[in-house]
Amino acid sequence: MPVGEIKAAAKRKIKDKAVKTVTRKVSGGGRGGGKNSGKKKSPILIIVVLLIVVGAAIAAWQFGLFDSLLNMGDTEPSVTRADVDGSIEIHFIDVGQADATFIVTEAGTMLIDAGSRRSGPRVVEYLQEMGITEITYVVATHPHEDHIGGMDLILNGFTVGHVLLPDISHTTRTYERMVEAIETHNISTSAPLAGHTFEMGDVAFTVIHPSTNNNGRNLNNWSLSLRVDFGNVSMITTGDAEVPAEREMIATGINLQADILRLGHHGSRTSTAQEFLDAVNPSIAIIQVGEDNDYGHPHSEVMDRLYEAGLRIYRNDHHGNIVLTTDGTSIDIRTERAG
Ligand SMILES: [Zn+2]
Secondary structure, eight states: OHHHHHHHHHHHHHHHHHHHHHHHHHHHHHHHHHHHTOSSOOHHHHHHHHHHHHHHHHHHHHTTTTHHHHOSSOBOSOOSOOSOOSOEEEEEOOOSSSOOEEEEETTEEEEEOOOOTTTHHHHHHHHHHTTOOEEEEEEOOSSOHHHHTTHHHHHHHSEEEEEEOOSOOOOSHHHHHHHHHHHHTTOEEEOOOTTOEEEETTEEEEEEEOSSSOOOSOGGGGOOEEEEEETTEEEEEOTTOOHHHHHHHHHTTOOOOOSEEEOGGGGOTTSOOHHHHHHHOOSEEEEOOOTTOTTOOSOHHHHHHHHHTTOEEEEHHHHSSEEEEEOSSBEEEEESSOO
């Protein structure tokens, strides 16, 4: 039905976008050149004109002159391309009142949370439509149902390389299903602490939380949180981490400044304290939240902080699926709905 088609179409649009814009630019210049060269054009003249136009376009591309045309999003002031190859996509999948973020790179993929039990099938469908069969890293930020509800479907339905999760168990059937799937497929797991770093191609990941394996009874504050760096573009994502966890992240001394903040705990007032927002100082806020949820997320005081900071805000309840693409320098964001 339409939802799937919309997603597929959105996906195609993202793939086509940069190419399309440049093509338009080049052919526009080509028409101008043609006009000046008269009615009867020698093939050599046409080739020369084309070469000049294409050369100019490539030069403009190199020096970032198209950046303002190409990007709805932020453009770093630097004209030199970040020292990374290709581009990555970050998909904030619309899973209602739940989390699912999918990072696609040329070297592998990462799924951070898998939706709820109800929306898990949506994650599966979304990834299948992208043609995904393998997931390099699956991160289960913490054992709440709105984060790991779809985990068994993911672990049973895709070839998963490695599972990252905090060192805390839960008594629910949902949690048991995840553990059973990990055991069934003999998937390696680890529970890294803040400061641990790893890479996937040119993407660098830094664990920023938890700092210890003693984080109290509130599972939210066990949320495995990451800093993601690709070239000059960075993102902080914190699961449902609440203010005490945010304070610990600041206390680690790890650089938290990032372009993109995927808000903690669906925009709840328990999270995104002013001091944390100041530490991250993002330009883009993403909120994974469901329409008319029982919790009133995102809370107005958090939204006020985001407005005050002048951030561009994207939220799944308004925008549907949100797809961010970056080449390590500039950021482009496409959404399923206008919002
Ligand atoms: Zn949650």
